[in-house]
Amino acid sequence: MGTLEGKIAVVTGSARGIGKAIATRLAREGAALMISDINGDGLAALCAELEAAGSPGAVHHAADLSAEDGAQALLAATVATHGRCDILVNNAGGGVIRPFLEHTAETLRQTIDRNLWTTIWCTRAFLPAMIARQAGRIINIGADSVHTGTYSHAGYNAAKGGVHAMITGLAFEFARHGVTFNAVSPGGVLTEDLQEMMSDNPEVLAKYKMSVHPREVARLEIPAQRFTEMHEVAALVAFLAGDDAQAINGQIHSINGAQWMM
Numbered sequence: 494m495g496t497l498e499g500k501i502a503v504v505t506g507s508a509r510g511i512g513k514a515i516a517t518r519l520a521r522e523g524a525a526l527m528i529s530d531i532n533g534d535g536l537a538a539l540c541a542e543l544e545a546a547g548s549p550g551a552v553h554h555a556a557d558l559s560a561e562d563g564a565q566a567l568l569a570a571t572v573a574t575h576g577r578c579d580i581l582v583n584n585a586g587g588g589v590i591r592p593f594l595e596h597t598a599e600t601l602r603q604t605i606d607r608n609l610w611t612t613i614w615c616t617r618a619f620l621p622a623m624i625a626r627q628a629g630r631i632i633n634i635g636a637d638s639v640h641t642g643t644y645s646h647a648g649y650n651a652a653k654g655g656v657h658a659m660i661t662g663l664a665f666e667f668a669r670h671g672v673t674f675n676a677v678s679p680g681g682v683l684t685e686d687l688q689e690m691m692s693d694n695p696e697v698l699a700k701y702k703m704s705v706h707p708r709e710v711a712r713l714e715i716p717a718q719r720f721t722e723m724h725e726v727a728a729l730v731a732f733l734a735g736d737d738a739q740a741i742n743g744q745i746h747s748i749n750g751a752q753w754m755m
């Protein structure tokens with residue numbers, strides 16, 4: 494029996510990448526899922542994939558979660574299909590990564606919208622019912638670049654710093670209601686995009702506007718000499734979502750191969 498049997502989990506930004514890995518792991522632990530993304534492509538396929546792997550009960554809802562009405566529509570769809578949400582994983586995000594002065598007003602706005610506003614609106618949508626039930630888990634996916642600084646990440650770090658900082662204030666305000674708030678803060682994760690960036694093709698390097706090759710980042714800056722795997726991030730999220738983590742509240746959990754410590 495999985496550790497999340499009988500729980501309802503919502504995972505945002507789960508059409509691909511780390512969100513998909515998190516959804517897959519939570520389903521394997523027995524949670525019934527609502528998966529959501531602004532890009533609806535892939536959500537239905539993931540539900541079918543989960544069902545084929547023996548985890549039925551996943552449903553999906555496409556929405557722009559950086560808007561309050563998108564987050565409220567996700568809440569309504571979750572309540573209509575599953576009745577409630579026990580675990581909210583605010584994973585939607587992703588960077589527009591580029592040197593700070595090369596950003597435009599639009600790319601800066603996108604960066605804050607994707608990472609910070611999605612997290613704020615979804616938390617505001619799902620938290621009241623958790624408080625009413627005196628139980629719940631909210632897990633934000635932050636980023637360890639907030640600590641390391643790293644190349645071309647200043648705009649992204651402005652958004653993810655907010656994603657981390659919300660956690661402490663929310664825990665202070667609402668821990669007495671039985672809800673826990675934690676951030677999982679990955680360093681570089683070997684997603685499909687990072688796999689592509691590992692290429693030596695100059696066109697790929699130019700597309701991602703990389704000033705340093707990721708292979709060099711791993712070699713010089715990560716003591717473990719490798720990027721974190723998506724399933725390793727998902728495993729930490731699954732632990733924080735489970736009953737054994739009830740006393741862990743208001744924390745930022747780095748997962749980064751010792752790239753940043755403390």
Ligand SMILES: NC(=O)c1ccc[n+]([C@@H]2O[C@H](COP(=O)([O-])OP(=O)(O)OC[C@H]3O[C@@H](n4cnc5c(N)ncnc54)[C@H](O)[C@@H]3O)[C@@H](O)[C@H]2O)c1
Nearest residue numbers: 506510511530531557558559584585586587607636681682
């Ligand atoms: N990949 C890494 O190395 C890394 C490192 C640290 C943190 N993170 C964070 O982990 C999370 C997942 O990263 P990933 O690499 O899988 O990213 P990704 O870009 O592959 O996936 C992010 C998903 O979020 C969705 N999304 C974006 N804006 C949205 C919106 N307004 N409404 C709904 N969905 C929206 C996207 O459509 C996409 O499917 C992100 O929050 C990212 O910032 C990633």
